[in-house]
Amino acid sequence: MADTSIPSFKAADLVIQLSSSLKTKPDVGEFGSVFTDHMLTIEWTATEGWKAPFIRPFGNLTLHPASTSLQNAIQLFEGLKAYRGDDNQLRLFRPMLNMNRMANSARRTCLPTFDQSELLECIRKLVEIEQDWVPHSDVASLYIRPTFVSTEQSLGIKKPTRALLYVILSPAGFYFKTTDAVSLWADPKYTRAWKGGTGDCKMGGNYGCSLYAQYEAVDYGCQQVLWLYGDDHQVTEAGTMNVFLHWINENGDEELATPPLDGIILPGVTRRSILELSRKWGEFAVTERYITMDQLCCAVKQQRVKEMFGCGTACMVCPIGRVVYQGQDLHIPHQDAKVTTRIAKELTDIQYGRTPSDWAFLV
The missing domain is CATH 3.30.470.10 (Aminotransferase class 4, branched-chain amino acid transferase, N-terminal domain)
Structure with missing residues (x-):
């Protein structure tokens, strides 16, 4: 208000x-x-x-x-x-x-x-x-x-x-010059935001200070940075995108997970919309939870990762195909990314008026 x-x-x-x-x-x-x-x-x-x-x-x-x-x-x-x-x-x-x-x-x-x-x-x-x-x-x-x-x-x-x-x-x-899945470089030596800071606000300073790490990611053969936080290397955001992971979690349950809004994560409009859409499906757990790199590495090794994607207004819904982390080259399934594709279609159908919705504001 x-x-x-x-x-x-x-x-x-x-x-x-x-x-x-x-x-x-x-x-x-x-x-x-x-x-x-x-x-x-x-x-x-x-x-x-x-x-x-x-x-x-x-x-x-x-x-x-x-x-x-x-x-x-x-x-x-x-x-x-x-x-x-x-x-x-x-x-x-x-x-x-x-x-x-x-x-x-x-x-x-x-x-x-x-x-x-x-x-x-x-x-x-x-x-x-x-x-x-x-x-x-x-x-x-x-x-x-x-x-x-x-x-x-x-x-x-x-x-x-x-x-x-x-x-x-x-x-x-298109925000990215390619429509292929993006590759991410994850290194805990750089931090995008911290608790008590302004990571949940859309301020220019949050983005300008990310450029140095962005260009270092390119040196490692990646397009974007996967920002980590804390001693346990929590996944936070990817470049300027919110992140979602579709996987079989540690308890053996199918889950679509994204980091919680704890002051570090930008409360993205696309992020919120994806949570609301996928919860309506009622087909698997949809959660806001912490995800660490150890958990992600383990899940990739055990072939429990189904797909991973970033999202935002500029980039829309962008599949993630690779994460480079501490000498490990994690390949993320993306050729048959059914949830990513379904979410992208449902969102664009609303945005372009193919599906009537009160989310669409007429000009």
Whole structure:
């Protein structure tokens, strides 16, 4: 819920300035490399509160060199998508979950609160204006990137008195350059997040600090990092994805498991949706539990692993085919990944309107 102590901006006050020169819409290229004609900006100051939301031509921002978003990483972002269905209707997938997560991240960053429903309506209007940018494809979409930064002009570390919330759009195809199963490098010397930290918030600093390990993973012949935590090397996330393991567990039971939300794991919208979908099937145990690398290694050796996959808004559902860990090369079954395939189909059927669902928000 929004903090009513800080009055929110209102979508009814939205000001729209359309561009006089529209871009030629290219084919969908590399993820996040092409942007639409317009953007949404909403300014805030402690003295004047929220200004009116403003949809304007896409353009560069002007920031003071001492802005604390640049100096102290007081900033956050979100990610969701607009899909064009077979019926030509545009849909967002469970967008209020993204709005709520963004508000939680804002509280953790000491940025001002806002009414999530009002922001969603502003985003809906922006997507409506840019509807011709939504690909006519069931393997592509329009990626929506809400971003919230401090514009406080100070080298001191303090609560911002100025901020900017903005939203940009980018047509998006596949996140990875290949549709094959990804390979993961697991090394406990690097930690993505820790208890009491900000691993459960979508802050830029969580991602920038992962680059060094990411490139070391490539040196080991892997595409992504499998992040571990603790002395027992708990599995947490894979690159920017939540992780699921479909296996026969230690008790001999068939189980779909994912690490719990204990402050380290990002509460992904796709993650939550997969848990809810698979629990409705009622075909095997679906749990949120800790999984250690010793357990995974043992299960692979005993051929108890059925499949493993990562998930997220950008990458959707991505099979995992290999994990490199302390000299061991663990090969994960993925050629006949029935659960991965089924989950991906059920989610995309909702997103593209083939299956009616209240998870689909019409634009």
